Amino acid sequence: MLTSLMPWLLAVAILLAVVGALRRARLWLRGRASNVNVWAGIRAMPKRYLVDLHHVVERDRYISNTHVATAGGFVLASVLAILLHGFAWESKLLAWLLLAASGAMLIGAVRVAKRRQSPPDRLSKGAWMRLPKSLMVFAISFLILSLPAVGLLPEGFGGVVLAALLTAGIVWGLAEMFIGMTWGGPMKHAFAGALHLAFHRRSERFGGGRSTGLKALNFDDAQAPLGVEKPTDFTWNQLLGFDACVQCGRCEAVCPAFAAGQPLNPKKLIQDMVVGLAGGSDASYSGSPYPGKPLGEHKGGPFQAIVAREGKGLLDADTLWACTTCRACVEECPMMIEHVDAIVDMRRHLTLERGQTPNKGAEVLENLIATDNPGGFNPGSRMNWAADLNLPILADVKRTDVLLWLGDGAFDMRNQRTLRAFIKVLRSAGVQFAVLGNEERDSGDVARRLGDEATFQHLAKLNIHTLQQYSFRSIVTCDPHSFHVLKNEYPELGGEYVVYHHTTFMERLYRDKQLSLKDWVGGRVTYHDPCYLGRYNGEYDAPRQLLDALGIDRVEMTRSGFRSRCCGGGGGAPITDIPGKQRIPDMRMDDIKASGANVVAVGCPQCTAMLEGVVEPRPQVLDIAELVAQSLIEEETRA
Amino acid sequence: MSRNLARLHSSDEVSVTVLVSIGKHPVTGRLRRADQDARALEMALGLSDSEPRVIYAGPLNDSTEPALRGYLGMGVSELKVLRQSEQNDIVPALSGFLDNSPSSLILCGSRAELGESSGLVPYQLADALGYTLVSNVAVIEEVTATLAVVLQALPRGQRRRIEVVLPAILAVDTASPVARQVAYAKASRGFINCVVTDAAEDDATEQWHYQPARKRPKRLKIIKATSARDRFKAAAAKAEGTGGQVLTSVSAEEGAVAILKVLKEEGVLKT
Numbered sequence: 001m002l003t004s005l006m007p008w009l010l011a012v013a014i015l016l017a018v019v020g021a022l023r024r025a026r027l028w029l030r031g032r033a034s035n036v037n038v039w040a041g042i043r044a045m046p047k048r049y050l051v052d053l054h055h056v057v058e059r060d061r062y063i064s065n066t067h068v069a070t071a072g073g074f075v076l077a078s079v080l081a082i083l084l085h086g087f088a089w090e091s092k093l094l095a096w097l098l099l100a101a102s103g104a105m106l107i108g109a110v111r112v113a114k115r116r117q118s119p120p121d122r123l124s125k126g127a128w129m130r131l132p133k134s135l136m137v138f139a140i141s142f143l144i145l146s147l148p149a150v151g152l153l154p155e156g157f158g159g160v161v162l163a164a165l166l167t168a169g170i171v172w173g174l175a176e177m178f179i180g181m182t183w184g185g186p187m188k189h190a191f192a193g194a195l196h197l198a199f200h201r202r203s204e205r206f207g208g209g210r211s212t213g214l215k216a217l218n219f220d221d222a223q224a225p226l227g228v229e230k231p232t233d234f235t236w237n238q239l240l241g242f243d244a245c246v247q248c249g250r251c252e253a254v255c256p257a258f259a260a261g262q263p264l265n266p267k268k269l270i271q272d273m274v275v276g277l278a279g280g281s282d283a284s285y286s287g288s289p290y291p292g293k294p295l296g297e298h299k300g301g302p303f304q305a306i307v308a309r310e311g312k313g314l315l316d317a318d319t320l321w322a323c324t325t326c327r328a329c330v331e332e333c334p335m336m337i338e339h340v341d342a343i344v345d346m347r348r349h350l351t352l353e354r355g356q357t358p359n360k361g362a363e364v365l366e367n368l369i370a371t372d373n374p375g376g377f378n379p380g381s382r383m384n385w386a387a388d389l390n391l392p393i394l395a396d397v398k399r400t401d402v403l404l405w406l407g408d409g410a411f412d413m414r415n416q417r418t419l420r421a422f423i424k425v426l427r428s429a430g431v432q433f434a435v436l437g438n439e440e441r442d443s444g445d446v447a448r449r450l451g452d453e454a455t456f457q458h459l460a461k462l463n464i465h466t467l468q469q470y471s472f473r474s475i476v477t478c479d480p481h482s483f484h485v486l487k488n489e490y491p492e493l494g495g496e497y498v499v500y501h502h503t504t505f506m507e508r509l510y511r512d513k514q515l516s517l518k519d520w521v522g523g524r525v526t527y528h529d530p531c532y533l534g535r536y537n538g539e540y541d542a543p544r545q546l547l548d549a550l551g552i553d554r555v556e557m558t559r560s561g562f563r564s565r566c567c568g569g570g571g572g573a574p575i576t577d578i579p580g581k582q583r584i585p586d587m588r589m590d591d592i593k594a595s596g597a598n599v600v601a602v603g604c605p606q607c608t609a610m611l612e613g614v615v616e617p618r619p620q621v622l623d624i625a626e627l628v629a630q631s632l633i634e635e636e637t638r639a
Numbered sequence: 640m641s642r643n644l645a646r647l648h649s650s651d652e653v654s655v656t657v658l659v660s661i662g663k664h665p666v667t668g669r670l671r672r673a674d675q676d677a678r679a680l681e682m683a684l685g686l687s688d689s690e691p692r693v694i695y696a697g698p699l700n701d702s703t704e705p706a707l708r709g710y711l712g713m714g715v716s717e718l719k720v721l722r723q724s725e726q727n728d729i730v731p732a733l734s735g736f737l738d739n740s741p742s743s744l745i746l747c748g749s750r751a752e753l754g755e756s757s758g759l760v761p762y763q764l765a766d767a768l769g770y771t772l773v774s775n776v777a778v779i780e781e782v783t784a785t786l787a788v789v790l791q792a793l794p795r796g797q798r799r800r801i802e803v804v805l806p807a808i809l810a811v812d813t814a815s816p817v818a819r820q821v822a823y824a825k826a827s828r829g830f831i832n833c834v835v836t837d838a839a840e841d842d843a844t845e846q847w848h849y850q851p852a853r854k855r856p857k858r859l860k861i862i863k864a865t866s867a868r869d870r871f872k873a874a875a876a877k878a879e880g881t882g883g884q885v886l887t888s889v890s891a892e893e894g895a896v897a898i899l900k901v902l903k904e905e906g907v908l909k910t
Contacts, residue, residue, distance in 0.1 A: 355712060
């Protein structure tokens, strides 16, 4: 009886899955157009899935093994089941294979169930708690179904009772695994995820590459709405990306804003976008909510504003403004979803279309427009701090080896100490360098993260125009934010430069034996990776090698390298200043204290400011340039 | 305050006009929306759901247009321009236009950030139109078809409540709420419409001789305080005039005579 029913069951399940897939695809295609190479993406998809995605999943060894067993077993079992039971192929070998595949899947499913016995907070519950059971039912059903075929059990074993049980099991299994995959069950992640990997809007990220610069807005059409107001304003492959979320909550576990009790949870944000995509409320979401915002109060639809102008929409604006754009969530996401892109897209709407940048945002943007720096300082006073340094100005010398990009830290007394230290190092190494002086403007980083793409592009174009006047080999800056923007975001606007962060540059000088250093004495040092140097640009080694070159007793924090916790200073977060339960820099300082270091080495003016803002007693905050400058062996002749 | 803050009684909507000018950033001198004018527009936008009429009289060119768009970026869809050259006196153009299409409530900044910056435009306009003028307005508390209740800003944070019969011109003070953020998209999509008006040559200014301002030495305030309390009192003390005379309930003639006497004593009037 089951033998004759199987082809039908499979056919119906596949048919329903196809219908669901088409319906889901129609939801994605409501999004804006996106420039992706469809065929190249589909061709590259298996490798992206098996290599790139697996590399991220593998950071949790237990679940990566589990996933290989479950997903591999399921895919193989499905194909074999269709061949054996759908088309009624007679093959003992295939039957054995099906037995093995469903066995592997069963092992995986049991491991999933074990993980879910007391699941960590970051995991979603709800339908996801059902998934291990469904996986087991699917695996066991096909396992038992294969036993007579391979001859381990006699045909007709178990009689009608077992046949009925198996039928029920197969119906359940197929409903969850095939139909649920395209109709919005937990298995949706497999279907949407595969397509998301194929049509990812940052294909450069696969194969070990990096793509972290925000994408430029096009201002050509004055009538086109700017930024993302409603879910359908995302590009279709962004919508697809949201749908791929497997709700593992790894983003939530690393999000500094979530940990600080600010109303942001990257996982919930992505799920809210999924709710918006299909329409509905967040009441059925079963993970951690945004801190301080109960579930069930927010709802939306594909054509409704995400942040409502009045009342409650899909989410509140403060959720978007709490993000520090530290990219920890993106780095951690096994599905390679781009949270930061989505947040900035929505911020662009709030700033450009509504003029609703919270707290000091409006003032900072106004300053950037009127004075080219966020503090509203007189742009003619940019070089006042260096009055005694006799720095060569590019406008006078016209050409130089190294252009030292000062950044807005030139107005900040603390950062001026760092700049002085770095200039001492440059002079000691005999580097030919010059500065733009008063011609330099803010790089546009803060404006862009606050959603003011217009001001960013304005500043960027002015800076590019200035830089065109002169000849230099490379740009060096002590500010990772300027570094990132100059290196990764100016090229799209026509400015391509060789850019180094000062730690990378000093490390090269040291390697080329242009720096003679003595050991630095002052205790144990830990290094805090700036997000915009580390995760955004992959520079984790040079600062550490410099510290080692200084003979420093270097200790690592639990969260360092690509898992470094943000200082709270990025993305305009100190400007929008969304309240939480604690401050992000305080949490980071706790990490630093826990490492046992009495000095934290930093490489970013924002990190310096945020960490020095933590009340004493606390470890001392020193830029690596300061540590190097303190350890220079200065020859009498040079001085 | 029990009054409904700055909300029009919807049954008797009054027409509101905001006069705006080109501003100049105090640090860099870049052209921008003028701070007080933007505050005036902010006030008008808070008055009712219907859009206020926004009028600018002055030169319109590539350098002034982005500054004007700042007002559009606050959420008005249209800006009317009475195009004038830099040398023109804008008061006849404004009064002529407002005479033809009157508004019962006209809001503007107290003093322009560019040009003569005399602060006289609201006065001259009120004179030409025969409207009541209230200077240094900080808050509009209530507006009806015939009456507006406003708070006038006085030194040291004091406020005076004034009831003013419409039509009136309200010159807005820096004590009023800060203007909202400019939304780039609204600024670039809004319309700037030119209205044809006469241009009057400013005969007076043609005769003027211009020279750079002389920086005057600042008089040092010597504080001989011995205790913190004295220092605080010195810092918070009002600049009190000496030798003045308070005249109450005197006739207009007597008052005028007293004023003339003071002006002559101070050397302001020389005949």
